[in-house]
Amino acid sequence: MSNGKKIIPGAYVKLSFEAKTEEGEIADSTKQRIKKNDEYEEIDVPIVVKIGEREVFFDDFLLDLEEGKEYDIKVPPEKAYGKRDPKRIETIPIKKLRSLTGERKFSVGQILYDSEGRYYGKIIYVGSRDITIDRNHPLAGKNILVHLKIHKVVLPSDPAPERLRMILERYLGEELTNKVKIDLGDRELEITFPTDILMRMSIRDLVRTVYLPRKTMAEEILRELSLDKVKFVEAFSLVEMPKIQASSIAPSTPVPEEGKEMGEIAPSEERESETEKKEAVNA
Incomplete structure:
Protein backbone atom coordinates (compact mmCIF):
# COMPACT_ATOMS: atom_id res chain seq x y z
CA MET A 1 0.00 0.00 0.00
CA SER A 2 1.42 3.37 -1.04
CA ASN A 3 1.72 6.29 1.38
CA GLY A 4 1.94 8.92 -1.37
CA LYS A 5 -0.23 11.99 -1.10
CA LYS A 6 -3.32 12.17 -3.27
CA ILE A 7 -4.11 15.21 -5.37
CA ILE A 8 -6.94 17.44 -4.14
CA PRO A 9 -8.24 20.85 -5.33
CA GLY A 10 -5.77 23.64 -4.62
CA ALA A 11 -2.76 21.32 -4.40
CA TYR A 12 0.52 22.09 -6.12
CA VAL A 13 1.65 19.20 -8.31
CA LYS A 14 5.03 18.64 -9.93
CA LEU A 15 4.59 16.41 -12.95
CA SER A 16 5.97 15.24 -16.28
CA PHE A 17 3.80 14.29 -19.22
CA GLU A 18 3.62 13.50 -22.90
CA ALA A 19 0.35 13.92 -24.77
CA LYS A 20 -0.31 12.29 -28.15
CA THR A 21 -3.16 11.72 -30.54
CA GLU A 22 -4.27 8.15 -31.17
CA GLU A 23 -2.30 8.37 -34.42
CA GLY A 24 0.89 9.14 -32.48
CA GLU A 25 1.15 12.88 -33.20
CA ILE A 26 2.70 14.76 -30.27
CA ALA A 27 0.28 17.32 -28.85
CA ASP A 28 2.30 18.57 -25.89
CA SER A 29 5.11 17.43 -23.62
CA THR A 30 7.44 18.45 -20.81
CA LYS A 31 10.38 17.14 -22.84
CA GLN A 32 12.77 19.72 -24.24
CA ARG A 33 15.64 19.57 -26.70
CA ILE A 34 18.83 21.21 -25.48
CA LYS A 35 22.17 21.67 -27.16
CA LYS A 36 25.10 20.05 -25.39
CA ASN A 37 28.60 19.66 -26.82
CA ASP A 38 27.39 20.69 -30.29
CA GLU A 39 24.70 18.00 -30.21
CA TYR A 40 21.03 18.09 -29.27
CA GLU A 41 19.64 15.82 -26.60
CA GLU A 42 16.15 15.44 -25.18
CA ILE A 43 15.60 15.96 -21.47
CA ASP A 44 12.50 16.00 -19.32
CA VAL A 45 11.74 19.25 -17.49
CA PRO A 46 8.87 18.70 -15.02
CA ILE A 47 6.41 21.53 -14.45
CA VAL A 48 4.48 22.66 -11.38
CA VAL A 49 0.75 23.29 -11.73
CA LYS A 50 -1.94 24.30 -9.28
CA ILE A 51 -4.98 22.08 -9.43
CA GLY A 52 -8.14 23.91 -10.43
CA GLU A 53 -6.48 26.60 -12.53
CA ARG A 54 -6.53 24.48 -15.71
CA GLU A 55 -2.93 25.14 -16.64
CA VAL A 56 -2.94 21.78 -18.41
CA PHE A 57 -5.91 20.56 -20.43
CA PHE A 58 -6.13 17.35 -18.38
CA ASP A 59 -6.45 19.22 -15.07
CA ASP A 60 -9.81 17.55 -14.29
CA PHE A 61 -8.22 14.11 -14.58
CA LEU A 62 -5.54 14.76 -11.96
CA LEU A 63 -7.78 14.64 -8.88
CA ASP A 64 -7.11 11.63 -6.62
CA LEU A 65 -3.96 10.63 -8.49
CA GLU A 66 -1.11 9.67 -6.19
CA GLU A 67 2.36 11.06 -5.67
CA GLY A 68 5.17 8.93 -7.10
CA LYS A 69 3.01 7.02 -9.59
CA GLU A 70 2.66 7.01 -13.38
CA VAL A 75 -8.87 12.83 -22.70
CA PRO A 76 -11.90 13.28 -25.01
CA PRO A 77 -11.97 16.17 -27.53
CA GLU A 78 -14.30 18.35 -25.47
CA LYS A 79 -11.80 18.28 -22.58
CA ALA A 80 -8.74 18.65 -24.79
CA TYR A 81 -8.69 20.82 -27.92
CA GLY A 82 -12.44 20.89 -28.53
CA LYS A 83 -14.77 19.31 -31.05
CA ARG A 84 -14.55 20.30 -34.69
CA ASP A 85 -17.07 23.03 -35.46
CA PRO A 86 -17.95 23.81 -39.12
CA LYS A 87 -19.00 27.29 -38.02
CA ARG A 88 -15.38 28.05 -37.16
CA ILE A 89 -14.40 28.05 -40.84
CA GLU A 90 -14.41 31.75 -41.70
CA THR A 91 -13.78 33.95 -44.73
CA ILE A 92 -11.95 37.15 -43.83
CA PRO A 93 -10.85 40.12 -45.98
CA ILE A 94 -7.08 40.13 -46.51
CA LYS A 95 -6.78 43.68 -45.17
CA LYS A 96 -8.48 42.75 -41.91
CA LEU A 97 -6.41 39.59 -41.53
CA ARG A 98 -3.22 41.58 -41.90
CA SER A 99 -4.24 43.85 -39.04
CA LEU A 100 -5.17 40.85 -36.87
CA THR A 101 -2.00 38.83 -37.43
CA GLY A 102 0.64 41.29 -38.61
CA GLU A 103 1.40 39.01 -41.58
CA ARG A 104 1.80 40.49 -45.06
CA LYS A 105 1.81 37.38 -47.27
CA PHE A 106 -0.49 34.37 -47.05
CA SER A 107 -0.52 30.85 -48.49
CA VAL A 108 -2.64 27.71 -48.21
CA GLY A 109 -1.65 25.60 -45.21
CA GLN A 110 -0.10 28.53 -43.36
CA ILE A 111 -0.63 28.59 -39.59
CA LEU A 112 -1.57 32.01 -38.23
CA TYR A 113 -1.16 33.54 -34.79
CA ASP A 114 -2.69 36.73 -33.45
CA SER A 115 -0.72 39.76 -32.25
CA GLU A 116 -0.33 38.18 -28.79
CA GLY A 117 1.09 34.93 -30.14
CA ARG A 118 -2.04 32.82 -29.70
CA TYR A 119 -3.13 30.29 -32.30
CA TYR A 120 -5.54 31.90 -34.76
CA GLY A 121 -6.17 29.33 -37.48
CA LYS A 122 -5.01 27.54 -40.60
CA ILE A 123 -5.45 28.96 -44.11
CA ILE A 124 -7.39 26.64 -46.42
CA TYR A 125 -8.03 29.04 -49.33
CA VAL A 126 -6.46 32.26 -50.60
CA GLY A 127 -8.45 34.50 -52.94
CA SER A 128 -7.69 37.86 -54.50
CA ARG A 129 -9.48 39.76 -51.73
CA ASP A 130 -10.50 37.21 -49.10
CA ILE A 131 -8.92 34.31 -47.24
CA THR A 132 -10.71 31.27 -45.81
CA ILE A 133 -9.41 30.10 -42.44
CA ASP A 134 -10.16 27.03 -40.35
CA ARG A 135 -10.28 28.46 -36.83
CA ASN A 136 -10.54 25.01 -35.24
CA HIS A 137 -7.45 23.86 -33.41
CA PRO A 138 -5.41 21.40 -35.54
CA LEU A 139 -6.10 18.70 -32.92
CA ALA A 140 -9.80 19.51 -32.54
CA GLY A 141 -12.05 16.47 -32.61
CA LYS A 142 -9.31 14.08 -31.49
CA ASN A 143 -8.87 12.02 -28.36
CA ILE A 144 -5.60 12.79 -26.60
CA LEU A 145 -3.65 10.08 -24.81
CA VAL A 146 -1.59 11.38 -21.89
CA HIS A 147 1.18 9.49 -20.13
CA LEU A 148 2.17 11.29 -16.94
CA LYS A 149 4.21 10.90 -13.79
CA ILE A 150 3.36 12.62 -10.51
CA HIS A 151 6.69 13.60 -8.94
CA LYS A 152 5.46 15.56 -5.95
CA VAL A 153 2.22 16.74 -4.36
CA VAL A 154 2.05 19.63 -1.89
CA LEU A 155 -1.32 20.14 -0.22
CA PRO A 156 -2.84 23.45 0.94
CA SER A 157 -2.38 22.23 4.52
CA ASP A 158 1.34 21.47 4.13
CA PRO A 159 3.98 23.70 5.83
CA ALA A 160 4.64 27.13 4.31
CA PRO A 161 8.24 26.34 3.22
CA GLU A 162 7.00 23.39 1.13
CA ARG A 163 4.31 25.47 -0.55
CA LEU A 164 6.78 28.31 -1.13
CA ARG A 165 9.23 25.94 -2.77
CA MET A 166 6.57 24.76 -5.23
CA ILE A 167 5.53 28.31 -6.09
CA LEU A 168 9.14 29.28 -6.79
CA GLU A 169 9.65 26.24 -9.01
CA ARG A 170 6.40 27.07 -10.77
CA TYR A 171 7.83 30.40 -11.95
CA LEU A 172 11.62 30.06 -11.80
CA GLY A 173 12.13 26.38 -12.51
CA GLU A 174 13.94 23.87 -10.33
CA GLU A 175 17.50 24.85 -11.22
CA LEU A 176 17.16 28.55 -10.40
CA THR A 177 15.05 27.82 -7.31
CA ASN A 178 17.91 25.69 -5.97
CA LYS A 179 20.27 28.67 -6.24
CA VAL A 180 18.24 31.55 -4.81
CA LYS A 181 18.56 32.42 -1.13
CA ILE A 182 15.28 32.38 0.78
CA ASP A 183 14.66 34.18 4.07
CA LEU A 184 11.10 33.46 5.21
CA GLY A 185 9.89 35.31 8.29
CA ASP A 186 6.53 35.44 10.02
CA ARG A 187 5.10 38.14 7.76
CA GLU A 188 7.79 38.84 5.17
CA LEU A 189 9.83 36.98 2.59
CA GLU A 190 13.15 37.98 1.05
CA ILE A 191 14.39 36.26 -2.10
CA THR A 192 17.98 36.94 -3.16
CA PHE A 193 19.25 36.15 -6.64
CA PRO A 194 23.01 35.43 -6.38
CA THR A 195 25.69 37.24 -8.34
CA ASP A 196 27.03 34.20 -10.16
CA ILE A 197 23.61 33.63 -11.71
CA LEU A 198 22.71 37.21 -12.62
CA MET A 199 26.07 38.23 -14.09
CA ARG A 200 26.19 35.23 -16.40
CA MET A 201 22.67 35.70 -17.77
CA SER A 202 22.01 37.46 -21.04
CA ILE A 203 19.73 40.50 -20.87
CA ARG A 204 17.01 38.51 -22.60
CA ASP A 205 17.20 35.60 -20.14
CA LEU A 206 17.39 38.00 -17.20
CA VAL A 207 14.18 39.73 -18.24
CA ARG A 208 12.34 36.53 -19.13
CA THR A 209 13.48 34.40 -16.19
CA VAL A 210 13.85 36.90 -13.34
CA TYR A 211 12.01 40.15 -14.03
CA LEU A 212 8.84 39.17 -15.91
CA PRO A 213 7.49 36.57 -13.44
CA ARG A 214 8.16 38.58 -10.28
CA LYS A 215 4.84 40.42 -9.96
CA THR A 216 2.64 37.39 -10.56
CA MET A 217 4.88 35.22 -8.39
CA ALA A 218 4.82 37.76 -5.55
CA GLU A 219 1.03 38.03 -5.69
CA GLU A 220 0.66 34.26 -5.45
CA ILE A 221 3.13 34.02 -2.57
CA LEU A 222 1.39 36.81 -0.64
CA ARG A 223 -1.98 35.16 -1.17
CA GLU A 224 -0.99 31.55 -0.50
CA LEU A 225 1.26 32.18 2.50
CA SER A 226 -0.69 35.14 3.96
CA LEU A 227 2.38 37.39 4.03
CA ASP A 228 2.56 41.19 4.12
CA LYS A 229 5.59 41.70 1.90
CA VAL A 230 7.78 39.93 -0.63
CA LYS A 231 11.17 41.50 -1.31
CA PHE A 232 13.45 40.62 -4.22
CA VAL A 233 17.17 41.28 -3.85
CA GLU A 234 19.51 41.20 -6.83
CA ALA A 235 23.14 40.82 -5.85
CA PHE A 236 25.23 42.25 -8.68
CA SER A 237 29.03 42.33 -8.47
CA LEU A 238 31.88 41.74 -10.87
CA VAL A 239 32.52 38.08 -11.52
CA GLU A 240 36.22 37.19 -11.53
CA MET A 241 37.32 36.11 -14.98
CA PRO A 242 40.01 33.46 -15.54
CA LYS A 243 43.52 34.93 -15.83
CA ILE A 244 45.32 34.72 -19.16
CA GLN A 245 48.46 32.62 -18.95
CA ALA A 246 51.68 33.86 -20.55
CA SER A 247 51.75 30.80 -22.79
CA SER A 248 48.45 31.88 -24.30
CA ILE A 249 50.01 35.00 -25.89
CA ALA A 250 50.14 34.62 -29.64
CA PRO A 251 53.67 33.97 -31.00
CA SER A 252 53.31 36.96 -33.33
CA THR A 253 52.80 39.32 -30.38
CA PRO A 254 56.07 41.23 -29.77
CA VAL A 255 57.39 41.06 -26.22
CA PRO A 256 59.22 44.24 -25.15
CA GLU A 257 62.78 43.95 -23.95
CA GLU A 258 63.57 44.65 -20.33
CA GLY A 259 63.59 48.38 -19.63
CA LYS A 260 61.81 49.17 -22.88
CA GLU A 261 58.15 50.05 -23.38
CA MET A 262 56.09 48.54 -26.17
CA GLY A 263 56.59 50.60 -29.35
CA GLU A 264 59.84 52.21 -28.10
CA ILE A 265 62.81 51.96 -30.51
CA ALA A 266 65.98 50.43 -29.11
CA PRO A 267 69.28 52.45 -29.44
CA SER A 268 70.68 49.93 -31.95
CA GLU A 269 67.52 50.29 -34.03
CA GLU A 270 67.91 54.09 -33.95
CA ARG A 271 71.50 53.82 -35.25
CA GLU A 272 70.42 51.50 -38.04
CA SER A 273 67.63 53.88 -38.93
CA GLU A 274 70.00 56.90 -39.09
CA THR A 275 72.45 54.94 -41.29
CA GLU A 276 69.65 54.04 -43.70
CA LYS A 277 68.62 57.70 -43.93
CA LYS A 278 72.21 58.84 -44.72
CA GLU A 279 72.61 56.18 -47.38
CA ALA A 280 69.35 57.27 -48.95
CA VAL A 281 70.51 60.93 -49.04
CA ASN A 282 73.93 60.07 -50.54
CA ALA A 283 72.22 58.00 -53.20
Whole structure:
Protein backbone atom coordinates (compact mmCIF):
# COMPACT_ATOMS: atom_id res chain seq x y z
CA MET A 1 0.00 0.00 0.00
CA SER A 2 1.42 3.37 -1.04
CA ASN A 3 1.72 6.29 1.38
CA GLY A 4 1.94 8.92 -1.37
CA LYS A 5 -0.23 11.99 -1.10
CA LYS A 6 -3.32 12.17 -3.27
CA ILE A 7 -4.11 15.21 -5.37
CA ILE A 8 -6.94 17.44 -4.14
CA PRO A 9 -8.24 20.85 -5.33
CA GLY A 10 -5.77 23.64 -4.62
CA ALA A 11 -2.76 21.32 -4.40
CA TYR A 12 0.52 22.09 -6.12
CA VAL A 13 1.65 19.20 -8.31
CA LYS A 14 5.03 18.64 -9.93
CA LEU A 15 4.59 16.41 -12.95
CA SER A 16 5.97 15.24 -16.28
CA PHE A 17 3.80 14.29 -19.22
CA GLU A 18 3.62 13.50 -22.90
CA ALA A 19 0.35 13.92 -24.77
CA LYS A 20 -0.31 12.29 -28.15
CA THR A 21 -3.16 11.72 -30.54
CA GLU A 22 -4.27 8.15 -31.17
CA GLU A 23 -2.30 8.37 -34.42
CA GLY A 24 0.89 9.14 -32.48
CA GLU A 25 1.15 12.88 -33.20
CA ILE A 26 2.70 14.76 -30.27
CA ALA A 27 0.28 17.32 -28.85
CA ASP A 28 2.30 18.57 -25.89
CA SER A 29 5.11 17.43 -23.62
CA THR A 30 7.44 18.45 -20.81
CA LYS A 31 10.38 17.14 -22.84
CA GLN A 32 12.77 19.72 -24.24
CA ARG A 33 15.64 19.57 -26.70
CA ILE A 34 18.83 21.21 -25.48
CA LYS A 35 22.17 21.67 -27.16
CA LYS A 36 25.10 20.05 -25.39
CA ASN A 37 28.60 19.66 -26.82
CA ASP A 38 27.39 20.69 -30.29
CA GLU A 39 24.70 18.00 -30.21
CA TYR A 40 21.03 18.09 -29.27
CA GLU A 41 19.64 15.82 -26.60
CA GLU A 42 16.15 15.44 -25.18
CA ILE A 43 15.60 15.96 -21.47
CA ASP A 44 12.50 16.00 -19.32
CA VAL A 45 11.74 19.25 -17.49
CA PRO A 46 8.87 18.70 -15.02
CA ILE A 47 6.41 21.53 -14.45
CA VAL A 48 4.48 22.66 -11.38
CA VAL A 49 0.75 23.29 -11.73
CA LYS A 50 -1.94 24.30 -9.28
CA ILE A 51 -4.98 22.08 -9.43
CA GLY A 52 -8.14 23.91 -10.43
CA GLU A 53 -6.48 26.60 -12.53
CA ARG A 54 -6.53 24.48 -15.71
CA GLU A 55 -2.93 25.14 -16.64
CA VAL A 56 -2.94 21.78 -18.41
CA PHE A 57 -5.91 20.56 -20.43
CA PHE A 58 -6.13 17.35 -18.38
CA ASP A 59 -6.45 19.22 -15.07
CA ASP A 60 -9.81 17.55 -14.29
CA PHE A 61 -8.22 14.11 -14.58
CA LEU A 62 -5.54 14.76 -11.96
CA LEU A 63 -7.78 14.64 -8.88
CA ASP A 64 -7.11 11.63 -6.62
CA LEU A 65 -3.96 10.63 -8.49
CA GLU A 66 -1.11 9.67 -6.19
CA GLU A 67 2.36 11.06 -5.67
CA GLY A 68 5.17 8.93 -7.10
CA LYS A 69 3.01 7.02 -9.59
CA GLU A 70 2.66 7.01 -13.38
CA TYR A 71 -0.65 7.05 -15.21
CA ASP A 72 -2.14 6.78 -18.68
CA ILE A 73 -5.32 8.75 -19.26
CA LYS A 74 -7.52 9.32 -22.29
CA VAL A 75 -8.87 12.83 -22.70
CA PRO A 76 -11.90 13.28 -25.01
CA PRO A 77 -11.97 16.17 -27.53
CA GLU A 78 -14.30 18.35 -25.47
CA LYS A 79 -11.80 18.28 -22.58
CA ALA A 80 -8.74 18.65 -24.79
CA TYR A 81 -8.69 20.82 -27.92
CA GLY A 82 -12.44 20.89 -28.53
CA LYS A 83 -14.77 19.31 -31.05
CA ARG A 84 -14.55 20.30 -34.69
CA ASP A 85 -17.07 23.03 -35.46
CA PRO A 86 -17.95 23.81 -39.12
CA LYS A 87 -19.00 27.29 -38.02
CA ARG A 88 -15.38 28.05 -37.16
CA ILE A 89 -14.40 28.05 -40.84
CA GLU A 90 -14.41 31.75 -41.70
CA THR A 91 -13.78 33.95 -44.73
CA ILE A 92 -11.95 37.15 -43.83
CA PRO A 93 -10.85 40.12 -45.98
CA ILE A 94 -7.08 40.13 -46.51
CA LYS A 95 -6.78 43.68 -45.17
CA LYS A 96 -8.48 42.75 -41.91
CA LEU A 97 -6.41 39.59 -41.53
CA ARG A 98 -3.22 41.58 -41.90
CA SER A 99 -4.24 43.85 -39.04
CA LEU A 100 -5.17 40.85 -36.87
CA THR A 101 -2.00 38.83 -37.43
CA GLY A 102 0.64 41.29 -38.61
CA GLU A 103 1.40 39.01 -41.58
CA ARG A 104 1.80 40.49 -45.06
CA LYS A 105 1.81 37.38 -47.27
CA PHE A 106 -0.49 34.37 -47.05
CA SER A 107 -0.52 30.85 -48.49
CA VAL A 108 -2.64 27.71 -48.21
CA GLY A 109 -1.65 25.60 -45.21
CA GLN A 110 -0.10 28.53 -43.36
CA ILE A 111 -0.63 28.59 -39.59
CA LEU A 112 -1.57 32.01 -38.23
CA TYR A 113 -1.16 33.54 -34.79
CA ASP A 114 -2.69 36.73 -33.45
CA SER A 115 -0.72 39.76 -32.25
CA GLU A 116 -0.33 38.18 -28.79
CA GLY A 117 1.09 34.93 -30.14
CA ARG A 118 -2.04 32.82 -29.70
CA TYR A 119 -3.13 30.29 -32.30
CA TYR A 120 -5.54 31.90 -34.76
CA GLY A 121 -6.17 29.33 -37.48
CA LYS A 122 -5.01 27.54 -40.60
CA ILE A 123 -5.45 28.96 -44.11
CA ILE A 124 -7.39 26.64 -46.42
CA TYR A 125 -8.03 29.04 -49.33
CA VAL A 126 -6.46 32.26 -50.60
CA GLY A 127 -8.45 34.50 -52.94
CA SER A 128 -7.69 37.86 -54.50
CA ARG A 129 -9.48 39.76 -51.73
CA ASP A 130 -10.50 37.21 -49.10
CA ILE A 131 -8.92 34.31 -47.24
CA THR A 132 -10.71 31.27 -45.81
CA ILE A 133 -9.41 30.10 -42.44
CA ASP A 134 -10.16 27.03 -40.35
CA ARG A 135 -10.28 28.46 -36.83
CA ASN A 136 -10.54 25.01 -35.24
CA HIS A 137 -7.45 23.86 -33.41
CA PRO A 138 -5.41 21.40 -35.54
CA LEU A 139 -6.10 18.70 -32.92
CA ALA A 140 -9.80 19.51 -32.54
CA GLY A 141 -12.05 16.47 -32.61
CA LYS A 142 -9.31 14.08 -31.49
CA ASN A 143 -8.87 12.02 -28.36
CA ILE A 144 -5.60 12.79 -26.60
CA LEU A 145 -3.65 10.08 -24.81
CA VAL A 146 -1.59 11.38 -21.89
CA HIS A 147 1.18 9.49 -20.13
CA LEU A 148 2.17 11.29 -16.94
CA LYS A 149 4.21 10.90 -13.79
CA ILE A 150 3.36 12.62 -10.51
CA HIS A 151 6.69 13.60 -8.94
CA LYS A 152 5.46 15.56 -5.95
CA VAL A 153 2.22 16.74 -4.36
CA VAL A 154 2.05 19.63 -1.89
CA LEU A 155 -1.32 20.14 -0.22
CA PRO A 156 -2.84 23.45 0.94
CA SER A 157 -2.38 22.23 4.52
CA ASP A 158 1.34 21.47 4.13
CA PRO A 159 3.98 23.70 5.83
CA ALA A 160 4.64 27.13 4.31
CA PRO A 161 8.24 26.34 3.22
CA GLU A 162 7.00 23.39 1.13
CA ARG A 163 4.31 25.47 -0.55
CA LEU A 164 6.78 28.31 -1.13
CA ARG A 165 9.23 25.94 -2.77
CA MET A 166 6.57 24.76 -5.23
CA ILE A 167 5.53 28.31 -6.09
CA LEU A 168 9.14 29.28 -6.79
CA GLU A 169 9.65 26.24 -9.01
CA ARG A 170 6.40 27.07 -10.77
CA TYR A 171 7.83 30.40 -11.95
CA LEU A 172 11.62 30.06 -11.80
CA GLY A 173 12.13 26.38 -12.51
CA GLU A 174 13.94 23.87 -10.33
CA GLU A 175 17.50 24.85 -11.22
CA LEU A 176 17.16 28.55 -10.40
CA THR A 177 15.05 27.82 -7.31
CA ASN A 178 17.91 25.69 -5.97
CA LYS A 179 20.27 28.67 -6.24
CA VAL A 180 18.24 31.55 -4.81
CA LYS A 181 18.56 32.42 -1.13
CA ILE A 182 15.28 32.38 0.78
CA ASP A 183 14.66 34.18 4.07
CA LEU A 184 11.10 33.46 5.21
CA GLY A 185 9.89 35.31 8.29
CA ASP A 186 6.53 35.44 10.02
CA ARG A 187 5.10 38.14 7.76
CA GLU A 188 7.79 38.84 5.17
CA LEU A 189 9.83 36.98 2.59
CA GLU A 190 13.15 37.98 1.05
CA ILE A 191 14.39 36.26 -2.10
CA THR A 192 17.98 36.94 -3.16
CA PHE A 193 19.25 36.15 -6.64
CA PRO A 194 23.01 35.43 -6.38
CA THR A 195 25.69 37.24 -8.34
CA ASP A 196 27.03 34.20 -10.16
CA ILE A 197 23.61 33.63 -11.71
CA LEU A 198 22.71 37.21 -12.62
CA MET A 199 26.07 38.23 -14.09
CA ARG A 200 26.19 35.23 -16.40
CA MET A 201 22.67 35.70 -17.77
CA SER A 202 22.01 37.46 -21.04
CA ILE A 203 19.73 40.50 -20.87
CA ARG A 204 17.01 38.51 -22.60
CA ASP A 205 17.20 35.60 -20.14
CA LEU A 206 17.39 38.00 -17.20
CA VAL A 207 14.18 39.73 -18.24
CA ARG A 208 12.34 36.53 -19.13
CA THR A 209 13.48 34.40 -16.19
CA VAL A 210 13.85 36.90 -13.34
CA TYR A 211 12.01 40.15 -14.03
CA LEU A 212 8.84 39.17 -15.91
CA PRO A 213 7.49 36.57 -13.44
CA ARG A 214 8.16 38.58 -10.28
CA LYS A 215 4.84 40.42 -9.96
CA THR A 216 2.64 37.39 -10.56
CA MET A 217 4.88 35.22 -8.39
CA ALA A 218 4.82 37.76 -5.55
CA GLU A 219 1.03 38.03 -5.69
CA GLU A 220 0.66 34.26 -5.45
CA ILE A 221 3.13 34.02 -2.57
CA LEU A 222 1.39 36.81 -0.64
CA ARG A 223 -1.98 35.16 -1.17
CA GLU A 224 -0.99 31.55 -0.50
CA LEU A 225 1.26 32.18 2.50
CA SER A 226 -0.69 35.14 3.96
CA LEU A 227 2.38 37.39 4.03
CA ASP A 228 2.56 41.19 4.12
CA LYS A 229 5.59 41.70 1.90
CA VAL A 230 7.78 39.93 -0.63
CA LYS A 231 11.17 41.50 -1.31
CA PHE A 232 13.45 40.62 -4.22
CA VAL A 233 17.17 41.28 -3.85
CA GLU A 234 19.51 41.20 -6.83
CA ALA A 235 23.14 40.82 -5.85
CA PHE A 236 25.23 42.25 -8.68
CA SER A 237 29.03 42.33 -8.47
CA LEU A 238 31.88 41.74 -10.87
CA VAL A 239 32.52 38.08 -11.52
CA GLU A 240 36.22 37.19 -11.53
CA MET A 241 37.32 36.11 -14.98
CA PRO A 242 40.01 33.46 -15.54
CA LYS A 243 43.52 34.93 -15.83
CA ILE A 244 45.32 34.72 -19.16
CA GLN A 245 48.46 32.62 -18.95
CA ALA A 246 51.68 33.86 -20.55
CA SER A 247 51.75 30.80 -22.79
CA SER A 248 48.45 31.88 -24.30
CA ILE A 249 50.01 35.00 -25.89
CA ALA A 250 50.14 34.62 -29.64
CA PRO A 251 53.67 33.97 -31.00
CA SER A 252 53.31 36.96 -33.33
CA THR A 253 52.80 39.32 -30.38
CA PRO A 254 56.07 41.23 -29.77
CA VAL A 255 57.39 41.06 -26.22
CA PRO A 256 59.22 44.24 -25.15
CA GLU A 257 62.78 43.95 -23.95
CA GLU A 258 63.57 44.65 -20.33
CA GLY A 259 63.59 48.38 -19.63
CA LYS A 260 61.81 49.17 -22.88
CA GLU A 261 58.15 50.05 -23.38
CA MET A 262 56.09 48.54 -26.17
CA GLY A 263 56.59 50.60 -29.35
CA GLU A 264 59.84 52.21 -28.10
CA ILE A 265 62.81 51.96 -30.51
CA ALA A 266 65.98 50.43 -29.11
CA PRO A 267 69.28 52.45 -29.44
CA SER A 268 70.68 49.93 -31.95
CA GLU A 269 67.52 50.29 -34.03
CA GLU A 270 67.91 54.09 -33.95
CA ARG A 271 71.50 53.82 -35.25
CA GLU A 272 70.42 51.50 -38.04
CA SER A 273 67.63 53.88 -38.93
CA GLU A 274 70.00 56.90 -39.09
CA THR A 275 72.45 54.94 -41.29
CA GLU A 276 69.65 54.04 -43.70
CA LYS A 277 68.62 57.70 -43.93
CA LYS A 278 72.21 58.84 -44.72
CA GLU A 279 72.61 56.18 -47.38
CA ALA A 280 69.35 57.27 -48.95
CA VAL A 281 70.51 60.93 -49.04
CA ASN A 282 73.93 60.07 -50.54
CA ALA A 283 72.22 58.00 -53.20
